[in-house]
Amino acid sequence: xxxxxxxLIKSIENKEAExxxxxxxxxxxxxxxxxxxxxxxxxxxTGYAINILDQREAEETLTLLRQIAQLEEEG
Amino acid sequence: MKYISEFRRxxxxxxxxxxxxxxxxxxxxxxxxxxxxxxxxxxxxIRQLLPKTIEMVSGPGCPICVTANADLDxxxxxxxxxxxxxxxxxxxLRVPGSRSSLQETKxxxxxxxxxxxxxxxxxxxxxxxxxSVVFLGIGFETTAPTIAASILQAEExxxxxxxxxxxxxxxxxxxxxxxxWSEVKLHGLICPGHVSAIIGSHPWEFIARDYGIPCVISGxxxxxxxxxxxxxxxxxxxxxxxxxxxxxxxxxxxxNQQALKLMRQVFEPAPAQWRGMGEVQxxxxxxxxxxxxxxxxxxxxxxxxxxxxxxxxxCGDILRGVKTPADCQLFGKTCTPQYPVxxxxxxxxxxxxxxxxxxxxxxx
Amino acid sequence: xxxxxxxxxxxxxxxxHELVEKSLVKALANPFLAKLxxxxxxxxxxxxxxxxxxxxxxxxxxxxxxxxxxxxCGTVNDLAMSGARPLYLSLSFIIEEGFSQSELDEVxxxxxxxxxxxxxxxxxxxxxxxxxxxxxxxFINTAGVGIIAEGVNISGSNAKxxxxxxxxxxxxxxxxxxxxxxEGLSFSTNLKSDCAPLGSLVAEMIDACPNIHCLRDPTRGGxxxxxxxxxxxxxxxxxxxxxxxxxxxEVLAACEMLGFDPLYVANEGKxxxxxxxxxxxxxxxxxxxxxxxxxxxIIGEVGAEKPGRVVMKTILGASRIVDMLVGDLLxxxx
Numbered sequence: 001x002x003x004x005x006x007x008l009i010k011s012i013e014n015k016e017a018e019x020x021x022x023x024x025x026x027x028x029x030x031x032x033x034x035x036x037x038x039x040x041x042x043x044x045x046t047g048y049a050i051n052i053l054d055q056r057e058a059e060e061t062l063t064l065l066r067q068i069a070q071l072e073e074e075g
Numbered sequence: 076m077k078y079i080s081e082f083r084r085x086x087x088x089x090x091x092x093x094x095x096x097x098x099x100x101x102x103x104x105x106x107x108x109x110x111x112x113x114x115x116x117x118x119x120x121i122r123q124l125l126p127k128t129i130e131m132v133s134g135p136g137c138p139i140c141v142t143a144n145a146d147l148d149x150x151x152x153x154x155x156x157x158x159x160x161x162x163x164x165x166x167x168l169r170v171p172g173s174r175s176s177l178q179e180t181k182x183x184x185x186x187x188x189x190x191x192x193x194x195x196x197x198x199x200x201x202x203x204x205x206x207s208v209v210f211l212g213i214g215f216e217t218t219a220p221t222i223a224a225s226i227l228q229a230e231e232x233x234x235x236x237x238x239x240x241x242x243x244x245x246x247x248x249x250x251x252x253x254x255x256w257s258e259v260k261l262h263g264l265i266c267p268g269h270v271s272a273i274i275g276s277h278p279w280e281f282i283a284r285d286y287g288i289p290c291v292i293s294g295x296x297x298x299x300x301x302x303x304x305x306x307x308x309x310x311x312x313x314x315x316x317x318x319x320x321x322x323x324x325x326x327x328x329x330x331n332q333q334a335l336k337l338m339r340q341v342f343e344p345a346p347a348q349w350r351g352m353g354e355v356q357x358x359x360x361x362x363x364x365x366x367x368x369x370x371x372x373x374x375x376x377x378x379x380x381x382x383x384x385x386x387x388x389x390c391g392d393i394l395r396g397v398k399t400p401a402d403c404q405l406f407g408k409t410c411t412p413q414y415p416v417x418x419x420x421x422x423x424x425x426x427x428x429x430x431x432x433x434x435x436x437x438x439x
Numbered sequence: 440x441x442x443x444x445x446x447x448x449x450x451x452x453x454x455x456h457e458l459v460e461k462s463l464v465k466a467l468a469n470p471f472l473a474k475l476x477x478x479x480x481x482x483x484x485x486x487x488x489x490x491x492x493x494x495x496x497x498x499x500x501x502x503x504x505x506x507x508x509x510x511x512c513g514t515v516n517d518l519a520m521s522g523a524r525p526l527y528l529s530l531s532f533i534i535e536e537g538f539s540q541s542e543l544d545e546v547x548x549x550x551x552x553x554x555x556x557x558x559x560x561x562x563x564x565x566x567x568x569x570x571x572x573x574x575x576x577x578f579i580n581t582a583g584v585g586i587i588a589e590g591v592n593i594s595g596s597n598a599k600x601x602x603x604x605x606x607x608x609x610x611x612x613x614x615x616x617x618x619x620x621x622e623g624l625s626f627s628t629n630l631k632s633d634c635a636p637l638g639s640l641v642a643e644m645i646d647a648c649p650n651i652h653c654l655r656d657p658t659r660g661g662x663x664x665x666x667x668x669x670x671x672x673x674x675x676x677x678x679x680x681x682x683x684x685x686x687x688x689e690v691l692a693a694c695e696m697l698g699f700d701p702l703y704v705a706n707e708g709k710x711x712x713x714x715x716x717x718x719x720x721x722x723x724x725x726x727x728x729x730x731x732x733x734x735x736x737i738i739g740e741v742g743a744e745k746p747g748r749v750v751m752k753t754i755l756g757a758s759r760i761v762d763m764l765v766g767d768l769l770x771x772x773x
Binding site: 002003004005006008021022027029031032033034035041043045046047048050051053054055057058060061062065066068069070071072073075 | 333
C-alpha cells in the first residue's frame with residue numbers, strides 16, 4: 001500500500017509547494033508537514049507530503065549497506 | 076531519482092543476500108503485511124533468491140483487497156445517484172462488487188472520475204457546484220490523514236458539495252486479530268513503511284512484547300526489503316523480539332504528529348468489516364460528529380441491495396495468509412486479471428495479481 | 440467571435456464544400472485531392488500492405504504532438520511494421536458541432552507536416568459533423584496503403600529461437616506526455632510524446648538486413664503487450680533484461696508517482712525488431728544512424744522453451760514473467 005515517492009521542494013506558497021522528482025514537478029500539499037522548507041525532500045503520497053525524508057539517515061543507511069556488501073565480498 | 080535509485084543498486088543487494096544466506100539457520104516464516112512490499116518482493120523475484128530456511132507469506136495489507144463487498148456496493152450505489160460525481164483512486168475502479176463495479180457503472184452513465192489526490196477531488200467539487208462530489212476514502216493510516224486534510228480544506232473553502240465515504244482501515248488492530256486467531260505461525264513481521272511514517276514505531280511494540288514476534292519497519296525499495304529480512308533473521312538467530320526501524324530515512328519513532336492530529340481531529344475509531352475477517356473492533360475510521368455534514372453515509376440514502384460473496388473465491392483465506400492463490404480453484408481459470416472474481420486479483424498489489432503477473436513458481 | 444464548425448459543414452452543401460476546399464484540399468495540396476473525385480485512382484503493381492486505425496486521443500493537443508500527427512504516424516507505422524513503404528493515406532474526420540475552426544486548421548497543418556516528413560500523400564477523405572456530445576471534439580480515421588518489396592517477409596509469426604530482440608529507443612514517453620495533461624493528474628514535465636513516422640527507419644533497417652523476422656510498434660499496452668503478442672504469434676518465448684531497457688528519468692519518475700509500470704505505457708515512435716542473431720549488429724548500426732533509432736539497443740532474445748511466454752531478468756538476477764496489460768493503466772495509491 002501507500003505509494004510515496006521522495007520529491008524535492010522547490011518553492012512554497014501558503015500550505016502548498018512545487019515539488020520535483022526526476023525532472024517532473026507537481027503541486028503538493030504541506031498540510032501534513034507544515035515544517036517543510038525549500039530544499040527538503042519529502043515523501044509524497046497522493047499529492048500530500050506525509051513526512052520529511054531524513055537525508056542524513058538515508059546516507060547512513062547507504063553507508064551501512066556498502067559496508068555489508070564489502071564485508072560479504074571479503075568473507 | 077534521488078533516494079530511490081540508490082536503494083535499487085544490485086551490487087548492494089548481493090551483499091545483503093549474502094549476509095542473509097550466511098546468517099539464516101533456523102527455518103522461519105515471515106509475513107510482509109503491506110501490499111506495496113508484496114509488489115517489490117514479486118517484482119524482483121526476492122522469494123526465489125532467499126535461502127530455503129525463509130518462507131515468505133503475504134498479509135492483508137492491501138486496502139482494496141480488504142474492502143468488504145457490502146462497502147463496495149455502497150460506493151457503486153452512490154455512483155448511480157443522479158447528480159453525484161464519485162471521485163476515486165484508480166485502484167477501486169475494476170473491483171467487482173456483488174453485482175457490478177465502478178467501471179461498469181461508469182460505462183452505463185455513472186459519473187465516476189479517477190483522481191490521483193483529494194486535491195484534485197476538491198477541484199472537481201469547486202468546478203461543479205451543482206453536483207455532489209463523493210470521495211471514496213480507502214486506504215490505511217498513510218492515506219487517512221490526507222482525507223482528513225481534504226475535509227478541513229473543504230471546510231475552509233466553504234464547500235457545500237464535498238463528501239467522503241469513509242472506508243479507511245487501521246493496521247495494528249487487524250494485525251492483532253490475525254495473531255489472536257493464530258492460523259498461521261509467524262516468526263517475524265515486516266511492518267508497513269509509510270503507515271509507520273504516520274503512526275511511528277510504538278503502535279507495533281505489542282507484537283514484539285506480547286507475541287514475541289520480531290518486527291522490522293521497512294521501506295519499499297528492493298534494498299529496503301532485503302535489509303529488513305536480514306534484520307529479522309538477525310533477531311531470530313539471537314533470540315530477540317523487538318521493533319526495529321530499517322526505514323530510518325522515512326520513519327521516526329514518534330511518527331508524524333501533525334498528520335495524527337488532523338486524523339484524530341476529523342475521524343474516530345469505529346468497527347470495520349474486513350473481507351475474509353469479518354468485523355474487527357476499532358479497526359476503521361468514521362467521521363466525528365463535528366464533521367458529519369461531510370459524511371456520505373449520512374448525506375445520502377444509500378440503497379445498495381443485498382450483498383453476496385463470489386462463490387469459490389478464497390480471497391479471505393489468502394488475505395489471512397492461510398492459503399495461497401495456488402490453492403484457489405478459480406485462480407488462473409475463471410479468475411484472471413481480465414475477468415477477476417475477487418479483489419485480490421484486481422488490485423495491483425493483491426496476492427493473486429502478484430502470483431499471476433510475476434509467475435511465482437518461476438525457478439529460473 | 441471565433442469560427443466554429445457547424446452541422447451544416449458536414450451536410451454536403453455549400454458550407455461543406457467550402458470547408459473541404461479551403462481547410463483540407465488547399466492545405467494538403469496534391470494532384471489527387473485537387474481532382475475532387477469520389478475516389479483516388481492509383482496505378483499499382485506488387486504486394487500491397489493495407490491498414491486502418493481510428494484516433495480518439497484526449498486531449499487532442501499534447502506535448503510533442505496532436506491527434507493529427509498521431510493519425511498520420513500511427514497508420515504510417517502500421518504499414519512500416521509490415522515492411523511496406525508507406526505511400527497513400529485516406530483521412531476521415533468526425534467533428535463535434537461547435538469545434539473551433541482554428542483548432543481544426545491546426546490539426547490539418549500538423550497532418551500536412553507529418554505526411555510530408557513521412558513521404559505519404561493524403562489522397563482521399565471524408566468529413567462529417569455530429570451533434571454536440573456525440574463525439575469528443577474530434578475523431579480521425581486514417582487508412583493507408585504501402586508497397587512491400589520483393590523478398591521482404593515480415594510478420595509477427597516469424598520469430599525463431601536464437602533471434603535477437605531490438606528496441607529502437609526509450610519507452611513510455613507518449614503515454615506519460617498525454618497523461619500529464621489529464622484532469623485530475625496534472626503534473627508538469629518537459630517530456631514530449633515520441634510520436635514519429637518510422638517509415639524511413641524501417642527502410643534503412645531492411646536495406647541492412649532484408650531478412651528481418653518481426654517488427655512491431657508498442658503502442659497501447661506498451662512494450663510488454665507487443666512482446667507478448669509476438670511470443671504468442673510465433674509460438675516462442677522471449678527473454679529480456681530489465682537493465683537493458685532504455686528509460687528516461689522523467690518517465691520513470693512519473694510512473695513511480697502514479698503507480699504505472701513503464702513496460703505498459705504507450706509509445707508512438709518506437710519499434711521492436713526481431714532479427715536473426717547474425718544480423719543483429721548490422722541492423723543496430725543502421726538504426727543508430729537514423730534520428731528515430733539513435734538509442735536502439737538489444738534488449739533480449741528469443742527462445743524455444745515455454746512458447747508464448749515473456750520473461751524478464753530483474754536487476755537482482757531473478758526472473759519474472761511479463762504479462763500483457765489488462766484493462767487500462769490507472770493511477771493507484773497502493
